[in-house]
Amino acid sequence: xxxxxxxxxxxxxxxxxxxxxxxxxxxxxxxxxxxxxxxxxxxxxxxxxxxxxxxxxxxxxxxxxxxxxxxxxxxxxxxxxxxxxxxxxxxxxxxxxxxxxxxxxxxxxxxxxxxxxxxxxxxxxxxxxxxxxxxxxxxxxxxxxxxxxxxxxxxxxxxxxxxxxxxxxxxxxxxxxxxxxxxxxxxxxxxxxxxxxxxxxxxxxxxxxxxxxxxxxxxxxxxxxxxxxxxxxxxxxxxxxxxxxxxxxxxxxxxxxxxxxxxxxxxxxxxxxxxxxxxxxxxxxxxxxxxxxxxxxxxxxxxxxxxxxx
Amino acid sequence: xxxxxxxxxxxxxxxxxxxxxxxxxxxxxxxxxxxxxxxxxxxxxxxxxxxxxxxxxxxxxxxxxxxxxxxxxxxxxxxxxxxxxxxxxxxxxxxxxxxxxxxxxxxxxxxxxxxxxxxxxxxxxxxxxxxxxxxxxxxxxxxxxxxxxxxxxxxxxxxxxxxxxxxxxxxxxxxxxxxxxxxxxxxxxxxxxxxxxxxxxxxxxxxxxxxxxxxxxxxxxxxxxxxxxxxxxxxxxxxxxxxxxxxxxxxxxxxxxxxxxxxxxxxxxxxxxxxxxxxxxxxxxxxxxxxxxxxxxxxxxxxxxxxxxx
Numbered sequence: 001x002x003x004x005x006x007x008x009x010x011x012x013x014x015x016x017x018x019x020x021x022x023x024x025x026x027x028x029x030x031x032x033x034x035x036x037x038x039x040x041x042x043x044x045x046x047x048x049x050x051x052x053x054x055x056x057x058x059x060x061x062x063x064x065x066x067x068x069x070x071x072x073x074x075x076x077x078x079x080x081x082x083x084x085x086x087x088x089x090x091x092x093x094x095x096x097x098x099x100x101x102x103x104x105x106x107x108x109x110x111x112x113x114x115x116x117x118x119x120x121x122x123x124x125x126x127x128x129x130x131x132x133x134x135x136x137x138x139x140x141x142x143x144x145x146x147x148x149x150x151x152x153x154x155x156x157x158x159x160x161x162x163x164x165x166x167x168x169x170x171x172x173x174x175x176x177x178x179x180x181x182x183x184x185x186x187x188x189x190x191x192x193x194x195x196x197x198x199x200x201x202x203x204x205x206x207x208x209x210x211x212x213x214x215x216x217x218x219x220x221x222x223x224x225x226x227x228x229x230x231x232x233x234x235x236x237x238x239x240x241x242x243x244x245x246x247x248x249x250x251x252x253x254x255x256x257x258x259x260x261x262x263x264x265x266x267x268x269x270x271x272x273x274x275x276x277x278x279x280x281x282x283x284x285x286x287x288x289x290x291x292x293x294x295x296x297x298x299x300x301x302x303x304x305x306x307x308x309x310x
Numbered sequence: 311x312x313x314x315x316x317x318x319x320x321x322x323x324x325x326x327x328x329x330x331x332x333x334x335x336x337x338x339x340x341x342x343x344x345x346x347x348x349x350x351x352x353x354x355x356x357x358x359x360x361x362x363x364x365x366x367x368x369x370x371x372x373x374x375x376x377x378x379x380x381x382x383x384x385x386x387x388x389x390x391x392x393x394x395x396x397x398x399x400x401x402x403x404x405x406x407x408x409x410x411x412x413x414x415x416x417x418x419x420x421x422x423x424x425x426x427x428x429x430x431x432x433x434x435x436x437x438x439x440x441x442x443x444x445x446x447x448x449x450x451x452x453x454x455x456x457x458x459x460x461x462x463x464x465x466x467x468x469x470x471x472x473x474x475x476x477x478x479x480x481x482x483x484x485x486x487x488x489x490x491x492x493x494x495x496x497x498x499x500x501x502x503x504x505x506x507x508x509x510x511x512x513x514x515x516x517x518x519x520x521x522x523x524x525x526x527x528x529x530x531x532x533x534x535x536x537x538x539x540x541x542x543x544x545x546x547x548x549x550x551x552x553x554x555x556x557x558x559x560x561x562x563x564x565x566x567x568x569x570x571x572x573x574x575x576x577x578x579x580x581x582x583x584x585x586x587x588x589x590x591x592x593x594x595x596x597x598x599x600x601x602x603x604x605x606x607x608x609x610x611x612x613x614x615x616x617x618x619x620x
Binding site for chain 1: 405407500501502503504506507521523524525527533534535536538541542543544545572575576614615616617618
């Protein structure tokens with residue numbers, strides 16, 4: 001993490017939505033800003049490893065978006081261009097910034113998106129199947145040669161509308177990330193520990209339950225780890241926090257000698273540190289100006305919050 | 311904690327409500343069972359130190375309640391008897407056990423309760439002002455000679471109806487415990503980190519924000535500590551969890567060589583371990599049959615959840 005990674009080969013492939021977001025908060029509104037799960041996850045991962053983006057942009061996708069991705073060292077060979085409008089999402093946060101309401105979703109070019117991995121991506125050791133339809137996640141997974149670890153994120157929409165495909169994803173991934181309400185919805189278990197155990201029984205080696213401002217919990221077959229949230233005092237826009245969290249965690253994992261509860265917990269702590277910066281401004285603005293030394297400082301503070309040596 | 315504490319002098323004084331509770335959960339109902347903040351807090355503390363109870367019982371208070379307290383080694387010199395009915399509380403939990411609705415409250419003998427500390431209690435080093443009206447908390451505090459540490463718990467009712475007295479309590483205590491919604495209500499800050507900082511500015515050295523199934527956060531003037539929840543899979547009755555948490559934490563603190571972020575965080579972890587047992591059965595049933603070795607095991611597991619040596 002000390003400097004922009006120089007390893008030329010892509011270590012982490014991320015697929016997800018590339019969007020132009022309109023975000024309303026009680027204090028202000030950002031219109032048609034860079035967003036989508038793949039943007040946040042790739043930007044967050046870029047501080048740790050060489051990341052490749054799999055997504056689709058419409059012909060209205062702004063050049064400054066691609067320029068930002070390039071400046072962050074993100075490999076864009078897997079970013080397709082399509083005729084038509086880029087995916088749009090609009091949402092509103094209520095007073096306490098935890099309640100979000102989706103105001104509009106326009107799939108646009110995502111409707112006919114068929115992800116295809118460039119040869120360099122197929123050999124990558126790590127895959128993050130960001131929040132898009134499980135059918136698209138499976139298409140990407142089918143093209144991975146022999147990944148060391150595959151993580152997938154999901155959301156309530158797919159649990160409700162694409163359950164058979166989602167079940168196939170769950171069966172094939174090593175790490176499933178989802179929020180607490182989604183874990184309950186997926187399993188029908190109100191108790192989170194039982195919900196996590198049910199998911200572990202369906203395939204993944206690890207389950208990461210995201211709890212918004214309460215941080216996250218990592219459940220493994222033989223243990224549980226707490227991933228604390230960094231206490232951000234100025235939350236300006238929580239959009240993408242979960243994607244930054246997952247992206248940074250997978251990026252950090254690329255540097256781990258092996259995958260275990262210890263290294264996964266440490267990587268998720270890096271995810272928590274980076275996600276805490278992302279919410280301090282709209283869109284990718286804070287991530288775009290984030291410095292590695294800032295991440296290291298928050299990481300140390302998070303360790304101290306758990307009583308560890310800073 | 312290895313055996314029932316033998317030190318004869320009271321190390322921790324707890325004031326709070328003594329109640330007969332009727333608790334409805336989706337699966338079953340317990341009627342007129344032993345409850346109230348002082349019962350849970352004293353029972354939880356009894357595993358760690360010599361605790362004295364300050365409360366009032368009506369003449370219908372069952373002998374088996376007092377017998378249980380005595381068996382746990384709780385000093386009852388401060389437990390008054392009054393003519394009339396014991397305080398009653400009735401509540402109902404909805405499906406996911408996090409939403410609670412109060413169905414009925416009868417103050418009864420609590421209406422004219424004037425707490426008076428037996429001489430032996432006045433010299434105690436630790437005080438826990440459990441959840442009762444701030445006026446009563448102040449009366450107890452006024453009788454403490456030179457406490458090493460005073461902690462107070464509170465609830466939304468007092469924030470809404472007894473704010474001037476509560477402000478005096480907040481100003482005079484070392485540790486304030488309250489839940490996340492109450493921290494927001496007390497300060498008008500939606501962001502928990504800011505809310506905690508505002509409370510620290512009003513007097514206490516430490517603030518403990520309880521977050522139910524998400525554990526707790528300890529805020530000090532120069533740091534933050536995460537107190538994880540133990541992942542209980544069978545929550546039968548969450549009543550009193552916050553009181554057990556606070557009681558066990560204060561009890562554990564009695565054995566600490568000095569009071570610091572480190573020792574307070576470790577004590578709160580003991581609180582988390584004990585609270586996790588309390589919710590496994592109605593009333594004080596699980597605490598009544600809890601063994602110190604069980605507490606030590608969960609404490610070690612909680613430390614491991616934070617990546618520490620178990």
